[in-house]
Amino acid sequence: MAQTGKGPGGKLSGGRSTLSLDDLVSQLKAVHGASLTAVVLYGSAATNEHVEGLSDVNVMVLVESIPFATMQALAPTMRAWQEAGNPPALELTVAEWRASADIFPIEYADILERHRVLHGALPVEGLVVRRRDLRLQVEQEAMGKLLRLRRGVMVAGSDVARQQDLLRASLSSLLVIFRAIMRLGGEVPPRDADAVIDAVAARTGFDATPYHQVLALKRGTAVETRDTSALLESYVTGMASLVAWLDGYTPPESVPELLSPVSR
Incomplete structure (x- = not known):
């Protein structure tokens, strides 16, 4: 360990x-x-x-x-x-x-x-972490995340500062969900957050671009005021797409049932 x-x-x-x-x-x-x-x-x-x-x-x-x-x-x-x-x-x-x-x-x-x-x-x-337990919690957490994002959008309205705070604050927990989705498919998530975003977007079909932009925003890259609402809209749309994908997802039978501890 x-x-x-x-x-x-x-x-x-x-x-x-x-x-x-x-x-x-x-x-x-x-x-x-x-x-x-x-x-x-x-x-x-x-x-x-x-x-x-x-x-x-x-x-x-x-x-x-x-x-x-x-x-x-x-x-x-x-x-x-x-x-x-x-x-x-x-x-x-x-x-x-x-x-x-x-x-x-x-x-x-x-x-x-x-x-x-x-x-x-x-x-x-x-x-051990059983994949069936992971499958259930992933969908539950993703749906909960989508509902919290929608609530955040309604509270923020057109206030750019609030919108950007919502984006920054939401990303860490979303990346945890993304990593869990990769584990469901039998993959070990990479350490690099951009690589995690790309892998999950390719698997589930949503547009990775807004998530890379939010990651850059969290790291300190400025977002133009006029672009913030569009970024937030595409970010939430991607989450809705992800939730719909998870609802119909069944992990492949070839993937082992148990996830054992990984030494780092």
């Missing part, structure tokens, strides 16, 4: 936090003590897809138990981490981690392929 590693100074906070990953791990160790099994960085921050100042820094914490008093004791650390612009850390017991791959197959598949262990060891022995 991946081993401990950090960026310069151990900091990976998207430029927003004064609390480094080293500090976070130290405080988690102090509060959890011997119960702390693993601290894992996952998602784009664990790969070269991280966009400084924009990408989330996702951390999962595995422990033997989570007493109520321990959760309360973590409040100063978690508030500092969240108020700095980072998502709250995800805390699970080791038993919960081992038992939940069937209900969170997208998340598990993504964590197993894209993670960096900051402390301890990630328990993966015997852990």
